[in-house]
Every structure is written in C-alpha cells, then in structure tokens.
Amino acid sequence: MxxxxxxxxxxxxxxxxxxxxxxxxxxxxxxxxxxxxxxxxxxxxxxxxxxxxxxxxxxxxxxxxxxxxxxxxxxxxxxxxxxxxxxxxxxxxxxxxxxxxxxxxxxxxxxxxxxxxxxxxGHLGPDLLGPDWNPDQALANLLRDPDRALGEALLDQRNLAGIGNIYKSELCFLLGATPWLPVGALPASRAAQLPALAKKLLEANRDRPSRSTTGHREQLLFVYGRAPRPCLRCRTPIRVANQGDGSRERPTYWCPACQLGPAPSRTSGPNRATPRGATGRR
Structure with a gap:
C-alpha cells in the first residue's frame, strides 16, 4: 500500500x-x-x-x-x-x-x-500532509489503546493518515522502539516527538523522486528492506518479520540492538524486493 x-x-x-x-x-x-x-x-x-x-x-x-x-x-x-x-x-x-x-x-x-x-x-485521523493536521489529536488517537503494538497503531489510518509500511519501520527505528512495543510503553518524551517526526519525514519526501529518511544519498533508509545487512548506526544485522495490522501481515524491519522492546523470536528471510527509496541514488 x-x-x-x-x-x-x-x-x-x-x-x-x-x-x-x-x-x-x-x-x-x-x-x-x-x-x-x-x-x-x-x-x-x-x-x-x-x-x-x-x-x-x-x-x-x-x-x-x-x-x-x-x-x-x-x-x-x-x-x-x-x-x-x-x-x-x-x-x-x-x-x-x-x-x-x-x-x-x-x-x-x-x-x-x-x-x-x-x-x-470521514473515518480517517488527522492527515500528515493535509490542512487538518492536528498533532495532539494524532497522539491521543495512538495512545487510546495503550496495549496495541506501536507498528499496528501507526498503520491504522483512523489514528493518523498517511503512514505506510516503510514509514512504520523507519519511525520505530528513529524512536528507538521495536514495532511490537505496546504504544503505552513508549517513553513519554519519545511519544511526544512521534507526530512531529512523522510529519517531518513525509513532508521532506513529498517532493522527492526517491524516498529518504537518513539524509544520505547512498543509504536512503535506516532499516526497511535492509535485512540482513548491518545497521547504519551499530552494524548489528537488521532483522525482518511479519507483523499484522488487522488486515494482513506485512514485512517489518528493525535493529535488535538500537530498538528496545519485544520482537518475534522467528524472523523471515531477507526481503529481496526493492521498495521506492530503499537503494540507489536520489
């Protein structure tokens, strides 16, 4: 999607x-x-x-x-x-x-x-790239179900509209939390940063032909599509596993050293598909 x-x-x-x-x-x-x-x-x-x-x-x-x-x-x-x-x-x-x-x-x-x-x-939450954007409402929506996994909550368009599977993985990395961490367990300081960080990423990329979350020309994304290559920060191999969002399972990427929280014990094989902005130059 x-x-x-x-x-x-x-x-x-x-x-x-x-x-x-x-x-x-x-x-x-x-x-x-x-x-x-x-x-x-x-x-x-x-x-x-x-x-x-x-x-x-x-x-x-x-x-x-x-x-x-x-x-x-x-x-x-x-x-x-x-x-x-x-x-x-x-x-x-x-x-x-x-x-x-x-x-x-x-x-x-x-x-x-x-x-x-x-x-x-009408069911959609605040639009990250729209005139109705409301960071306080978006955060309140995310925290409404504190036991829900962070990755699932980010993909739920009723909470905030515009995040897909790539940004889900990248946001969780930047927040230092695994996508399986319950939303309510996210430290308050990081939870407060989430709406602004999500908006910053989408706004920075809406005019780019190749999506980037790292700011580098050679390595455009931190974790998405990079398993089992080394983490750009700590060199630990990136891992991938499926995570559901209520409708289907989606490949989800994370660094087991940089991101704290629960994670599946079994991981999927490397995703060999190349998503927009996963490799190559801008």
Whole structure:
C-alpha cells in the first residue's frame, strides 16, 4: 500500500493535468458507474486525503479512488501511447484536450456527491500532509489503546493518515522502539516527538523522486528492506518479520540492538524486493 507522500505526488500530477479543464473523455470501467458520463464538466481539483484521492468535478461530484497495493494513475500527453498495463486493467479514463489520466488496477473507484465525501474518508485521523493536521489529536488517537503494538497503531489510518509500511519501520527505528512495543510503553518524551517526526519525514519526501529518511544519498533508509545487512548506526544485522495490522501481515524491519522492546523470536528471510527509496541514488 502506498505511503502518504506517494499519494500526495499522484494527486499533484492529476491536479496539474486535469484541474480547470473540461473533460472531453470519461470512462469509468466499474459496473456500478459504467454508465456515468462526466464529459462537458470541468475538473475543479484533485485532493489527497491520507491514502485516498478525491477528484472533484463540476456539478457537485467527486471521483474517489484508492491505490492500495497495485493501483496507479498515469498521465499522458494527448496522442501519446498508454503504457501502464494491458487494457483490461484500466478502471478509469479522464481526458481533456491536452492530457489523459488513466487509472490502472484501482481496487476502489466510486462516484459520489462531494457533499458525501465524509462517507469515504470521514473515518480517517488527522492527515500528515493535509490542512487538518492536528498533532495532539494524532497522539491521543495512538495512545487510546495503550496495549496495541506501536507498528499496528501507526498503520491504522483512523489514528493518523498517511503512514505506510516503510514509514512504520523507519519511525520505530528513529524512536528507538521495536514495532511490537505496546504504544503505552513508549517513553513519554519519545511519544511526544512521534507526530512531529512523522510529519517531518513525509513532508521532506513529498517532493522527492526517491524516498529518504537518513539524509544520505547512498543509504536512503535506516532499516526497511535492509535485512540482513548491518545497521547504519551499530552494524548489528537488521532483522525482518511479519507483523499484522488487522488486515494482513506485512514485512517489518528493525535493529535488535538500537530498538528496545519485544520482537518475534522467528524472523523471515531477507526481503529481496526493492521498495521506492530503499537503494540507489536520489
């Protein structure tokens, strides 16, 4: 599932391509909205809300989408060949005279009244990259269930919106706590730093092509995707194990020397996938 900075970048690309322009092509390829025709309407704006995308359209309509693991929005100049995947994976097409936005493999796509947006995103906590950001509320939400594992609480978008699996692991490292430490056991001074630190990381990366939490060009992330390589601070091998968030198990990385708290006795094998910003140069 994408991180909040990735969704913010997708919203900016869509906004720049569509906002203020009249749609001359509209095709929603999901059964419930297949007959909806948005042509002739002006796109007003594209706004990210946590990991959700809200494309607001003239006439009080909002196209709500969520990328989850495999979805993407691609923007193409008029006449350029589309290259985001085979045609049967296209779920939405929005086009004006200059550009066309194509949504591939979108698991969530719905057309709703703009007045009803809260039905889609009203459950979300304060948005780390949004105008509603409230660090005190975010911290209160996290501490509401003190026995819950820190990693699980960070991924729960009802607490604060925008953190994905990469930032979960990186934040826990920077806080010196394992992702399995109960939220209530986090020292008060570190808990107080958490909201500001999370916001700082996402804001620093929302304009970058390659995500970095370390500030270094060669080693972009502290722990995520680095097992069993040595910790950048203490040289202890990074470990990886699965952690649930209530919906699925996710590979979770930590340094057993730098991070205090409980951790699984059994670890997974090294994750050989290369996440955005895990290796290479910016």
């Amino acid at each position: 994408p991180e909040g900075d990735t969704v913010w970048q997708a919203a900016r690309r869509l906004h720049n391509a569509l906002a203020g322009k009249v749609l001359i092509r509209s095709d929603l390829r999901v059964p419930k909205f297949a007959t909806a025709d948005l042509t002739g309407r002006t796109v007003l704006d594209v706004t990210p809300r946590g990991k959700h995308l809200l494309t607001r359209i003239e006439g009080g309509l909002t196209l709500h989408s969520h990328l989850r693991m495999d979805g993407s929005w691609r923007v193409y100049e008029h006449g350029r060949r589309w290259s985001g995947g085979p045609g049967h994976q296209i779920r939405a097409i929005l086009g004006n005279a200059e550009r066309t936005a194509v949504g591939y493999r979108l698991p969530v796509l719905e057309l709703l009244r703009t007045a009803d947006e809260e039905r889609a995103v």
